Amino acid sequence: MAVLRSPFRLAGAVARGLVVAARWWRSWVRVADYREAAEASEKLADKFEVIRALTLFRWKVTGAVVGVAAVAGAALDLVYGHRVLWIGGGVVVVGLAVLGRRKDGSPGRKPVLAGPRTLTWTMDPQVLVDAFRDAKLIGKDETLRLVERATRQGDGWAVTVDLPATRKAIDVLKNREALASALAVDEVQLIVERVRGNGGHAGRVAVWVADEDPYGTAPMRTPLLGVQRWDAWRPVPFGRDARQRKVDLPLVWTSLLVGAIPRQGKTFAARLAAAGLILDPFTRLYVADFKSGKDWYAAAQVAHRFMSGDDTEHVLRLVDWLVELVGEVQGRYRRMQDLDDEVCPESKITPAMSRDPHLDMPVTAIFIDEVQVPLEDRTPLDVQGKKLTAGEYIGELLTWLARKGPAAGIVLVLATQRPDSKTIPSNLRAVMGSRFALRVMDWRDSNIVLGEQMNTRGYDSSRLLASHKGVGILRPDGETTAGADVLAITVRTYYMPNEDWRTICQQGRALREAEGTLSGHAAGHDTRPVIDHAAVARAIGTVAERADDAELPEPLASVVDYLGDDLQPGGREFVPTAELVTELEVDAKAFGLRMGELGCKPTRDRVATANGLRQVRGYLTADIRSAVTRLCGDDPSPPTPTTRHGVTAV
Numbered sequence: 304m305a306v307l308r309s310p311f312r313l314a315g316a317v318a319r320g321l322v323v324a325a326r327w328w329r330s331w332v333r334v335a336d337y338r339e340a341a342e343a344s345e346k347l348a349d350k351f352e353v354i355r356a357l358t359l360f361r362w363k364v365t366g367a368v369v370g371v372a373a374v375a376g377a378a379l380d381l382v383y384g385h386r387v388l389w390i391g392g393g394v395v396v397v398g399l400a401v402l403g404r405r406k407d408g409s410p411g412r413k414p415v416l417a418g419p420r421t422l423t424w425t426m427d428p429q430v431l432v433d434a435f436r437d438a439k440l441i442g443k444d445e446t447l448r449l450v451e452r453a454t455r456q457g458d459g460w461a462v463t464v465d466l467p468a469t470r471k472a473i474d475v476l477k478n479r480e481a482l483a484s485a486l487a488v489d490e491v492q493l494i495v496e497r498v499r500g501n502g503g504h505a506g507r508v509a510v511w512v513a514d515e516d517p518y519g520t521a522p523m524r525t526p527l528l529g530v531q532r533w534d535a536w537r538p539v540p541f542g543r544d545a546r547q548r549k550v551d552l553p554l555v556w557t558s559l560l561v562g563a564i565p566r567q568g569k570t571f572a573a574r575l576a577a578a579g580l581i582l583d584p585f586t587r588l589y590v591a592d593f594k595s596g597k598d599w600y601a602a603a604q605v606a607h608r609f610m611s612g613d614d615t616e617h618v619l620r621l622v623d624w625l626v627e628l629v630g631e632v633q634g635r636y637r638r639m640q641d642l643d644d645e646v647c648p649e650s651k652i653t654p655a656m657s658r659d660p661h662l663d664m665p666v667t668a669i670f671i672d673e674v675q676v677p678l679e680d681r682t683p684l685d686v687q688g689k690k691l692t693a694g695e696y697i698g699e700l701l702t703w704l705a706r707k708g709p710a711a712g713i714v715l716v717l718a719t720q721r722p723d724s725k726t727i728p729s730n731l732r733a734v735m736g737s738r739f740a741l742r743v744m745d746w747r748d749s750n751i752v753l754g755e756q757m758n759t760r761g762y763d764s765s766r767l768l769a770s771h772k773g774v775g776i777l778r779p780d781g782e783t784t785a786g787a788d789v790l791a792i793t794v795r796t797y798y799m800p801n802e803d804w805r806t807i808c809q810q811g812r813a814l815r816e817a818e819g820t821l822s823g824h825a826a827g828h829d830t831r832p833v834i835d836h837a838a839v840a841r842a843i844g845t846v847a848e849r850a851d852d853a854e855l856p857e858p859l860a861s862v863v864d865y866l867g868d869d870l871q872p873g874g875r876e877f878v879p880t881a882e883l884v885t886e887l888e889v890d891a892k893a894f895g896l897r898m899g900e901l902g903c904k905p906t907r908d909r910v911a912t913a914n915g916l917r918q919v920r921g922y923l924t925a926d927i928r929s930a931v932t933r934l935c936g937d938d939p940s941p942p943t944p945t946t947r948h949g950v951t952a953v
């Protein structure tokens with residue numbers, strides 16, 4: 304029996320021997336021992352180049368050995384005949400049989416838990432493809448095309464891939480978290496960007512995986528500390544992204560809204576923006592600190608107007624400041640009309656104009672920290688016979704300034720601890736150019752700061768970690784160093800503690816003294832704001848008209864308020880019911896009924912959702928407009944300053 308079975312045993316042993324030999328060769332050619340040791344000590348990233356060189360060398364050795372053996376075999380075969388091949392084959396078979404014989408401890412399949420997936424994809428693109436599949440970003444029969452092999456970039460690994468023709472890069476951005484899970488890294492470590500323009504397309508994705516938490520290291524100090532002066536027209540150094548790329552923030556011709564829950568770095572972020580402007584002696588500053596702490600105190604020595612406190616008295620003083628600024632903007636537009644085309648080519652302030660003392664149109668920035676305090680103030684005001692609260696009036700004035708001010712050189716920087724729809728009027732939000740959202744409570748608040756639907760595009764600041772102070776999502780207005788195509792970037796702001804802030808403010812004061820531009824509060828002339836009463840009257844006009852809007856029945860009034868500019872012709876054409884129900888926090892059934900009673904019938908339209916185009920129920924904005932006109936016989940569009948403020952010079 305044993306004799307009969309022996310050929311099968313031999314074949315089995317040889318087969319096992321073959322497997323063992325092949326495994327040994329594979330682990331040798333992949334330099335597995337070294338790689339495992341490097342992985343175990345988490346040095347894989349450092350040793351990658353060495354391992355790759357060794358792998359390449361061992362492949363070459365394998366090729367050379369196979370080549371030499373083949374040539375030698377052929378030569379011996381020629382000289383001594385086929386005998387040699389038989390003997391050689393026999394030796395190999397015996398060798399494999401010995402290697403593959405059954406004995407205690409012989410290698411076999413061991414059930415093991417999978418090891419860490421982290422970084423294996425850098426060596427083996429198949430792991431990356433599997434990760435994309437696991438994250439459901441590509442189908443199980445689809446694959447990726449590697450545009451560039453994994454390379455070391457900064458403190459991480461970068462790879463660029465093309466998705467299959469049916470897939471979109473934007474979906475990878477949206478589902479970054481699923482990909483992070485598939486690659487076994489925290490989502491803060493995974494940066495996914497579209498590659499756009501020349502060399503990019505809608506299905507090309509650049510992936511970068513940080514070796515470790517990119518925001519876990521000590522924060523960087525602001526580079527503004529090292530400069531003598533700054534030009535307000537240059538984007539201000541704001542922070543670094545995860546890959547340590549600089550992110551600068553343009554401020555002139557735009558405005559900035561910063562929102563976050565307490566203690567996440569709002570004030571620090573707003574101060575960074577201020578620092579760049581402080582170091583330009585031609586910039587005029589208004590600082591209203593409703594936090595009334597020490598954070599802004601140093602700015603008093605450079606600010607044209609400064610106050611710190613959260614009483615009604617401060618809120619009313621802010622009203623005066625804003626009215627003064629409205630008058631200033633109107634005056635600037637009027638004066639710009641009289642300037643020749645060479646000095647003022649468009650109805651927009653230029654760097655030269657902003658520095659010309661005769662024109663008196665310096666870049667003027669107003670910083671309001673904890674802007675929810677004045678916006679929520681309920682002090683009744685009697686403005687031209689109309690009763691309204693100070694908060695409402697401030698909301699109107701700020702909206703007007705954010706809309707008309709930037710082109711006239713007015714920069715608005717608002718920071719709020721309460722970025723909810725009730726506190727920051729939607730009209731105001733809609734006209735704030737740049738947004739910076741540090742950690743907030745939920746995706747709704749994040750959308751309020753960053754803009755509608757930003758969470759569905761993969762930008763949700765409620766997902767940031769509490770320990771990541773100063774890290775937020777920046778949605779810049781226009782181009783940043785990250786490129787014009789970038790919708791938003793996660794940035795870690797530079798760290799500017801009080802002592803650095805004080806140094807910058809002192810420097811700003813010295814610069815202003817040297818240029819003779821120190822004015823107002825900083826110069827010790829805390830004059831009352833110059834209030835242009837005509838401008839005030841026109842501003843009040845806006846409020847009076849808004850009061851009419853407020854008389855619209857609910858929920859139409861809320862819908863009009865929520866849609867803001869989007870309701871105007873040229874804005875949105877269709878708004879899904881689900882969006883209105885969520886945003887206005889109303890009961891869907893009652894909402895639909897009431898809207899129907901007010902003459903707004905829902906319809907169906909195709910809208911882009913996270914899962915592609917879908918038919919959803921909603922309202923045509925044209926229908927909402929005509930319902931408003933019917934109900935109050937007025938144009939429902941939010942007040943455009945040009946008409947409602949009577950700013951004829953614009």
Ligand SMILES: Nc1ncnc2c1ncn2[C@@H]1O[C@H](COP(=O)(O)OP(=O)(O)OP(=O)(O)O)[C@@H](O)[C@H]1O
Nearest residue numbers: 522565566567568569570571720772773796797798
């Ligand atoms: N870029 C940064 N890097 C590291 N830490 C930071 C950074 N920015 C802010 N912090 C830390 O976060 C803390 C809170 O910052 P800040 O006072 O700006 O918060 P805030 O959001 O304005 O708080 P509040 O809502 O209470 O006014 C600061 O004391 C600072 O230590």
